[in-house]
Amino acid sequence: LQFLYFIGCPPSPPHQPLNIMYSDDKLRQVTHKVQLSDYLRKMQEVEIDKESMDQLVMNYLEVEGFEEAAKHMREESGMKVDTPGKSLGERVDVRNAIQSGDIEEARRRLDKSYPGVAGDSYLQFVLKQQQLIEIIRTGDSEAALNFARDEIATIEGLSQECLTELESSLLLLVLPPTNQDATLDEGRRLATASTINSAILKSCDLDPVPQVRQYLRLLKWLQGNIKKNISIPPVTDSVKPPFGSLT
Amino acid sequence: MEEIQVDNAEEAFRVAIERGSDSGCLGRQCLAVDRLDHGLQVSEDCLAVTHSVSGNSISEASIQSLLPLGMNCGIGYYEITIHYSHAHCGIVVIGLAHQGYPNNKQPGARKYSCGYRSDDGRKAHNNGDSIPYSDSYTAGDIVGCGYCKRTKQVWFTKNGKHLGPACTFPTQVVIDHLYPTIGIEHSSISVNFDHSTTAWSPSEAISEERQFILKDVRNVELGAHDPTPELVASYLLHSGYKKTFESFKSMNPLQSDSLLRNATSKREPKGGQESGSEGDDVKVNEVLSSKLKERNEVVQSIIDGNIEAAMEAAEKHFPSVKETIWPILISQLIIEETRKGNLKKAIAVASDPLGNTSSGPHTLVSKAMGLLAYKDPKTSPLSSLLEQSQRRRTAGSVNAVILSDLKFYPESVIESLLKHIIAIPLVAKKCYFPIAPE
Numbered sequence: 241l242q243f244l245y246f247i248g249c250p251p252s253p254p255h256q257p258l259n260i261m262y263s264d265d266k267l268r269q270v271t272h273k274v275q276l277s278d279y280l281r282k283m284q285e286v287e288i289d290k291e292s293m294d295q296l297v298m299n300y301l302e303v304e305g306f307e308e309a310a311k312h313m314r315e316e317s318g319m320k321v322d323t324p325g326k327s328l329g330e331r332v333d334v335r336n337a338i339q340s341g342d343i344e345e346a347r348r349r350l351d352k353s354y355p356g357v358a359g360d361s362y363l364q365f366v367l368k369q370q371q372l373i374e375i376i377r378t379g380d381s382e383a384a385l386n387f388a389r390d391e392i393a394t395i396e397g398l399s400q401e402c403l404t405e406l407e408s409s410l411l412l413l414v415l416p417p418t419n420q421d422a423t424l425d426e427g428r429r430l431a432t433a434s435t436i437n438s439a440i441l442k443s444c445d446l447d448p449v450p451q452v453r454q455y456l457r458l459l460k461w462l463q464g465n466i467k468k469n470i471s472i473p474p475v476t477d478s479v480k481p482p483f484g485s486l487t
Numbered sequence: 488m489e490e491i492q493v494d495n496a497e498e499a500f501r502v503a504i505e506r507g508s509d510s511g512c513l514g515r516q517c518l519a520v521d522r523l524d525h526g527l528q529v530s531e532d533c534l535a536v537t538h539s540v541s542g543n544s545i546s547e548a549s550i551q552s553l554l555p556l557g558m559n560c561g562i563g564y565y566e567i568t569i570h571y572s573h574a575h576c577g578i579v580v581i582g583l584a585h586q587g588y589p590n591n592k593q594p595g596a597r598k599y600s601c602g603y604r605s606d607d608g609r610k611a612h613n614n615g616d617s618i619p620y621s622d623s624y625t626a627g628d629i630v631g632c633g634y635c636k637r638t639k640q641v642w643f644t645k646n647g648k649h650l651g652p653a654c655t656f657p658t659q660v661v662i663d664h665l666y667p668t669i670g671i672e673h674s675s676i677s678v679n680f681d682h683s684t685t686a687w688s689p690s691e692a693i694s695e696e697r698q699f700i701l702k703d704v705r706n707v708e709l710g711a712h713d714p715t716p717e718l719v720a721s722y723l724l725h726s727g728y729k730k731t732f733e734s735f736k737s738m739n740p741l742q743s744d745s746l747l748r749n750a751t752s753k754r755e756p757k758g759g760q761e762s763g764s765e766g767d768d769v770k771v772n773e774v775l776s777s778k779l780k781e782r783n784e785v786v787q788s789i790i791d792g793n794i795e796a797a798m799e800a801a802e803k804h805f806p807s808v809k810e811t812i813w814p815i816l817i818s819q820l821i822i823e824e825t826r827k828g829n830l831k832k833a834i835a836v837a838s839d840p841l842g843n844t845s846s847g848p849h850t851l852v853s854k855a856m857g858l859l860a861y862k863d864p865k866t867s868p869l870s871s872l873l874e875q876s877q878r879r880r881t882a883g884s885v886n887a888v889i890l891s892d893l894k895f896y897p898e899s900v901i902e903s904l905l906k907h908i909i910a911i912p913l914v915a916k917k918c919y920f921p922i923a924p925e
Contacts, residue, residue: 283903283910290879292496293722293901300719301731306738312730313723318790339738426740449705453715455496455904457707458503462911464707465507 294319300450305437307332330354331440338433339426343371346436356443361397363439368395369409370432376412377425384413499909504700505559506912516554516680524548524590527671535570535677536669547593548671549580555664556583557680560696561636564689565667566644566679568629572605573673579605579624580670581632583641593670601654602670603630603643610643612654621650626674629686634665637699647686718900725890725899727783781805782889789882790875794820801885808892812885813841814849819881821855822872825864833859 294317301310307328313319330353337346347367350358357363368391375384388410438448517533526540526548536550556563567581582594582602595602595611602611603620605628610620624630624645631644639656642649669676682689716739723732781804788797798816802809817839824833837856843849848856854872861867871877887897 279910279914282913283906286906286909288902288905288909289495289876290726290883291876293899293905294726296496296901297719297722300715301735306735309731309734309738312734313728316728316731317726423740430739450715452718452901453709453713454704455500455908456709456715456718457704458500459904459908459911460707460709461704462503462507462908466911466915 290317291319296452296455300452302328303441303448303450304434305332305335331437334440335433335437338367338370338436339429341374341429343367343374350436354440354443357436357439360439361395362399362402363436365395365398365402366432366435369405370429372406372409373412373425373428376409381413384410496905499905503908503912504697504704506915507561507700516552516557518678519551519553522590523550530677534679535675536671537571537675538671538673540673546672547591547596549584549588549590549593550669550671551584551586551588551590552667552678552680555586555666556634558636559682559689560693560700562633562689562693562696563636563665564631564633564682564685564687564692566629566631566685566687567669567676568679569605569624569626569674569676571675572626577605577625577673578670579630579672579674579676580611581605581630581643582611582668582670583632583634583665584668586664586666588666588668594668595670599656600668601641601656602668603632603650603653605630605674610653620653621645631685631687632667633689633692635692635696637696644687649687718904722899722901724779725886725895727779727786727886729779729783778804778889778893782886785889786882786886789816789819789885790878792823792878794823797885805889805892808888810841811888811892813839814843814852815881815884815888817841818849818851818855819878821852822858822877825855825858826873830859 294313298310298313298317298319301307301313305328310328330349334346334349334354337343337349347358350367368387371391372384372387375387388406393406441448518529518536520529520533523529524538524546526538526546527536527550528539529536529550533553538548540546552565556565567579569579571577572579578593580593580595580602582600584594584597584600588594588600589597593602593604593611594600595604595617596614598613600613603609604611604617605624607617608619608621608623609617611617621643622645629646633642633644634640635642641653641655642651643653644650667678667680669678679685720732720735720739723735781800784800785797785804788794788800794816798813798820801812801816805812817836820836821833824830824836837848837852843852854869858864858867858869858872861869864870864873891897
């Protein structure tokens with residue numbers, strides 16, 4: 241950690257003596273250096289109320305559509321809610337279907353409740369690609385190839401990136417199985433489900449971004465701005481507290 | 488610029504957007520009196536100034552404010568009211584300049600300043616040449632000067648009417664702070680820095696800028712790996728929300744349990760990062776299985792108000808932290824007994840020696856004792872101690888101590904995140920940037 245020394249803060253700012261002639265080099269940018277201990281002390285003086293943080297996490301669970309977790313959260317944190325037991329909507333069922341591998345079911349629900357999303361060609365591709373991977377995992381390579389040919393390649397207006405992704409998915413047919421497959425598959429299902437979830441929210445004119453992520457962005461923005469004027473030494477690990485720079 | 492009070496996360500976000508990392512000064516904005524030209528006289532509250540010299544000699548004089556122009560979402564604005572201006576030689580020039588601008592020159596006459604003249608309504612920027620801008624102004628008028636940090640543009644207003652953009656500071660010159668600077672000759676003016684009482688309100692401009700800033704923030708790239716699931720998971724663990732955590736984990740194959748471990752545990756991984764998923768699972772599961780249940784027992788009892796049960800559980804499961812958490816629990820017990828009206832019991836509890844530190848009773852205990860001084864604690868200034876929120880606060884402190892003892896971070900990453908967000912504008916505010924000539 242590099243930090244430079246704090247130039248004392250005078251209690252009342254002294255002005256310059258009379259009749260100083262100023263030229264360009266005098267008006268340089270001044271960087272004020274802050275000592276890490278001062279900054280950390282300021283941080284610790286702050287008290288954050290639990291309700292705020294519970295609220296942020298709750299918002300995340302609701303936006304992402306983790307209904308069961310949200311329900312537990314409500315109980316365990318004792319949050320006051322205006323409409324207890326309000327369902328988050330069909331999108332929860334869509335997510336659950338995708339994350340359990342049942343893409344057909346997810347598509348059915350989408351067609352029924354969110355036709356706007358179902359009609360979008362990129363999202364169609366996303367879902368069908370997920371379905372392709374599910375088929376590949378069953379080991380039936382013929383079915384997989386048929387599916388790819390009939391269902392995916394026929395989608396209109398596929399971008400080059402989509403085609404490249406399709407190719408890498410098909411590679412799974414020939415790659416040897418690894419012991420990370422299960423986690424990767426789960427991760428892929430999660431990613432697909434989250435993409436669809438965001439799209440659904442956008443189509444309903446709701447904010448698809450959980451507040452927490454905006455706070456992360458805000459912190460990174462603040463840290464970027466402040467580098468001009470103040471050097472607060474970056475605390476490098478992005479996940480360990482005291483939570484620091486995201487770069 | 489007043490002290491920033493932040494009560495919750497939403498406030499923190501709003502304040503951070505408005506203040507950003509605008510560094511400046513804490514203190515009351517007014518005119519600076521320590522460099523006055525001999526013809527100037529400043530009022531006691533430093534918000535009004537008069538210039539008078541004998542004879543009609545032409546003597547330029549200007550005055551600056553004490554603090555830099557205050558910014559809200561990157562918009563700064565102030566106004567002056569002309570009380571009197573001599574018919575022939577009275578001149579007022581409202582403007583902005585860098586700190587330490589020569590006090591014998593009007594703003595606009597020298598580099599890095601701009602000004603709007605009262606006699607002919609012309610504007611001047613960076614050098615003495617003035618060009619037509621708008622109407623002249625005189626006694627009875629209220630003129631204002633505004634600055635937008637994003638566009639580096641200055642504008643003026645007259646009697647509540649925006650007069651259009653006046654000048655733009657060049658981008659290669661970054662002036663951290665512009666100071667309200669007023670040239671004044673044979674006139675008397677007063678100055679107003681309070682946006683709520685100005686003739687022209689900057690609130691619309693501020694809202695506009697806020698949208699730009701919000702857009703900027705929304706476009707910040709978070710990098711390849713989105714840490715949000717780990718943040719949420721570590722928060723759930725810290726708070727002891729077991730069912731929520733398990734449900735969340737079942738739907739979110741967390742990228743790496745080691746990341747979660749990092750967020751919760753102070754312990755160094757044995758033998759490097761790849762200590763094997765087994766080692767990671769063990770550590771996270773430790774928090775889940777054994778200690779989470781006990782931790783919850785203690786914490787839940789506190790939240791329900793049953794402190795004696797919490798004390799029992801704490802003594803049984805976490806004897807190593809007894810010394811640290813006892814004063815906290817005792818203080819809460821005093822509060823509970825006071826609430827029930829058992830004053831004798833409360834006093835008996837308070838005299839428990841375990842509530843004392845080496846230098847007398849623990850601060851929390853003393854604070855709780857304060858409740859006893861009031862006949863009706865609910866109407867006393869300390870009434871907030873009786874609320875549910877205080878129980879949650881106590882539970883949070885005890886939880887943090889226990890976690891710390893188990894070698895986990897007492898503070899969840901979300902909490903740190905919010906604290907950083909609040910601390911940065913605070914730290915920025917406290918800094919003053921004198922530009923010292925070499």
